Amino acid sequence: MSTVIEDPRIVEFDVRTDEMLVNMGPQHPSTHGVLRLLLRTDGEVVHETTPHLGYLHRCAEKIGENLTGPQWIPYTDRMDYLAGMNMNLGLALTYEKLLKIEVPQRAMNLRVLIAELGRIASHLVGMGAYGLDLGTFSPFLYAFREREIILDLFEELCGARLTYSYITIGGATHDLPVQITIPPGLASLTGKSPNLKMSWTDTCLMFLEWLEKRIFEYHTLLTRNSIFIKRTAGSGVMSADMAISYGCTGPVLRGSGVDYDLRRDGEHIYTRMYEGYKFEVPFAPFAGVKNIPSEVILGDNWCRFFVRMLEVTQSISLVRQAIAKYPTAEGTFRVPFKMSTKLPADECYLETECPKGQMGFYIVGDGQAEPLRARAKSSCFCNLSVTGPLCEGILIADIPAIVGSLDIVMGEIDR
Amino acid sequence: MTIQEIHQRLVDRFGADKITGINDKAIDPWIEVAPAAIAEIGAFLKSDPDLAFDSLNNLTAVDYLETDAKLAAKFPYQPHIEIVYHLFSFTRKHRTVIKAKFPRWMNDQVGQLPELPTVSHIWAIADWHEREAYDMMGVQFLGHPNLVRILCPDDWEGYPLRKDYQFPEEYHGVRGQ
Numbered sequence: 001m002s003t004v005i006e007d008p009r010i011v012e013f014d015v016r017t018d019e020m021l022v023n024m025g026p027q028h029p030s031t032h033g034v035l036r037l038l039l040r041t042d043g044e045v046v047h048e049t050t051p052h053l054g055y056l057h058r059c060a061e062k063i064g065e066n067l068t069g070p071q072w073i074p075y076t077d078r079m080d081y082l083a084g085m086n087m088n089l090g091l092a093l094t095y096e097k098l099l100k101i102e103v104p105q106r107a108m109n110l111r112v113l114i115a116e117l118g119r120i121a122s123h124l125v126g127m128g129a130y131g132l133d134l135g136t137f138s139p140f141l142y143a144f145r146e147r148e149i150i151l152d153l154f155e156e157l158c159g160a161r162l163t164y165s166y167i168t169i170g171g172a173t174h175d176l177p178v179q180i181t182i183p184p185g186l187a188s189l190t191g192k193s194p195n196l197k198m199s200w201t202d203t204c205l206m207f208l209e210w211l212e213k214r215i216f217e218y219h220t221l222l223t224r225n226s227i228f229i230k231r232t233a234g235s236g237v238m239s240a241d242m243a244i245s246y247g248c249t250g251p252v253l254r255g256s257g258v259d260y261d262l263r264r265d266g267e268h269i270y271t272r273m274y275e276g277y278k279f280e281v282p283f284a285p286f287a288g289v290k291n292i293p294s295e296v297i298l299g300d301n302w303c304r305f306f307v308r309m310l311e312v313t314q315s316i317s318l319v320r321q322a323i324a325k326y327p328t329a330e331g332t333f334r335v336p337f338k339m340s341t342k343l344p345a346d347e348c349y350l351e352t353e354c355p356k357g358q359m360g361f362y363i364v365g366d367g368q369a370e371p372l373r374a375r376a377k378s379s380c381f382c383n384l385s386v387t388g389p390l391c392e393g394i395l396i397a398d399i400p401a402i403v404g405s406l407d408i409v410m411g412e413i414d415r
Numbered sequence: 416m417t418i419q420e421i422h423q424r425l426v427d428r429f430g431a432d433k434i435t436g437i438n439d440k441a442i443d444p445w446i447e448v449a450p451a452a453i454a455e456i457g458a459f460l461k462s463d464p465d466l467a468f469d470s471l472n473n474l475t476a477v478d479y480l481e482t483d484a485k486l487a488a489k490f491p492y493q494p495h496i497e498i499v500y501h502l503f504s505f506t507r508k509h510r511t512v513i514k515a516k517f518p519r520w521m522n523d524q525v526g527q528l529p530e531l532p533t534v535s536h537i538w539a540i541a542d543w544h545e546r547e548a549y550d551m552m553g554v555q556f557l558g559h560p561n562l563v564r565i566l567c568p569d570d571w572e573g574y575p576l577r578k579d580y581q582f583p584e585e586y587h588g589v590r591g592q
Contacts, residue, residue, distance in 0.1 A: 054566040061551070062575055098442060244470050244505060247540030260505065345491040348442040349473060349501050349512070360473050362499070366481070367491055373576075377473040385543045414566060 033410030064374030104331025171334030250357030
């Protein structure tokens with residue numbers, strides 16, 4: 001007697017012969033958090049991949065409707081918890097666009113400095129965790145060693161290591177500290193005394209100088225590693241049209257060969273922060289880069305990974321430029337902003353270039369201090385939506401390679 | 416193209432019945448369209464070589480309702496729901512906002528979900544965004560290939576981002592509130 005399937009959309013009950021349904025996650029280490037992938041497999045070949053989300057849903061948008069702008073900023077930290085600074089910046093800029101707040105030069109300078117340092121930290125985790133997905137443990141430890149120093153610097157700056165709430169509407173909560181004890185990690189790595197006291201900017205420059213030399217090592221360890229190339233190059237290939245249609249942004253879009261970065265091409269309120277800074281936007285097929293492995297195809301996992309690695313170098317240069325401009329930047333680090341400021345009966349949407357893609361905030365005001373609607377458009381949400389089509393007809397072992405190359409954070413997807 | 420030019424082009428193509436309004440004074444200027452025509456308008460916005468809106472940056476639903484009787488007198492909007500489409504063109508480097516407004520419940524019968532056509536065949540990302548709008552705001556997207564909840568569990572009741580949403584007392588033995 002055959003079983004009648006009432007609703008064929010419910011795949012759990014639609015079991016066919018010779019096919020097996022495999023649940024990957026939600027506690028699988030290579031799904032980057034609580035993502036559950038439902039795989040329909042035939043032996044080693046995956047026919048269908050269905051992502052199931054929502055395990056980390058914390059009603060951030062509903063909460064945002066009951067809070068004022070400054071009160072909602074701590075919730076944005078907890079969306080992409082690997083790049084809290086960049087998330088703060090996105091929301092702060094959206095409110096500034098809605099309320100037409102002019103931010104002083106010094107605050108903008110601080111924001112570039114901090115956001116780019118946050119980008120380095122996020123890409124370091126992206127690189128390390130990707131190595132972990134593919135079975136190599138050492139890059140992860142190196143990446144965390146480096147990231148630890150950035151977190152120490154952030155801790156000296158605002159007192160928090162992950163959930164900063166540092167960049168706020170009108171500027172930032174603090175100016176840079178004048179003198180700090182150098183982070184213990186940096187002291188031991190550079191052979192300096194752990195009691196050495198330096199200015200925050202000098203410590204940061206010392207760290208960057210040290211980090212820049214290490215980038216070469218990561219390339220030896222991963223980028224040009226023949227095992228790594230075999231696992232990543234040529235699989236998960238995504239065309240530029242597909243990336244645009246699926247709303248992919250950030251390194252995923254640039255890995256498919258689209259030359260687009262909001263820091264350069266975005267709205268004026270965002271790009272004016274980067275005026276006077278020199279930086280390049282790396283994108284596949286990486287004109288000017290020598291020794292690209294011959295196995296690499298435009299838009300594959302390796303390209304997405306390599307875009308991130310090149311962005312770290314660009315961010316190091318941006319942080320240096322921001323530090324050089326810092327002593328002469330005019331104005332204060334913040335203009336006062338009242339918590340009870342009433343929002344106009346208007347709305348605005350703004351996207352910023354977060355490490356993982358374009359994060360958008362959409363705020364609708366109705367004459368009260370709390371918005372009528374507070375929407376966070378997640379970049380990882382869009383980037384993840386492409387897994388279904390990308391993971392068709394591949395081997396099970398390639399799934400961590402593809403999902404890892406998208407560099408997702410579930411806190412941001414589920415909000 | 417400016418918002419006025421985009422609006423004029425849409426009016427020339429679809430007429431004033433389907434392109435019902437424009438607000439060029441807003442911070443992000445928007446064009447209002449008839450909900451039933453959104454799919455054909457979307458297809459035109461993407462395929463027309465001068466418009467070429469190949470990217471849907473954001474799709475979301477907004478519930479315009481004030482439940483507090485004291486504040487309702489000052490509330491600047493009529494109660495309704497709207498779906499907002501934030502579009503961007505990679506080839507033309509311009510942006511626009513399209514809005515579709517409709518009543519909170521179909522035929523003003525509480526519980527009957529409002530309906531409008533899907534745009535998931537035009538921009539692939541709309542598939543997930545529409546699932547989220549359905550999950551959170553209770554809007555039916557006609558022709559959507561797989562309109563099921565995405566963030567909430569499948570057996571969740573109600574649409575949490577609606578302003579008159581009642582928080583559940585309990586869910587599978589877990590007490591709420």
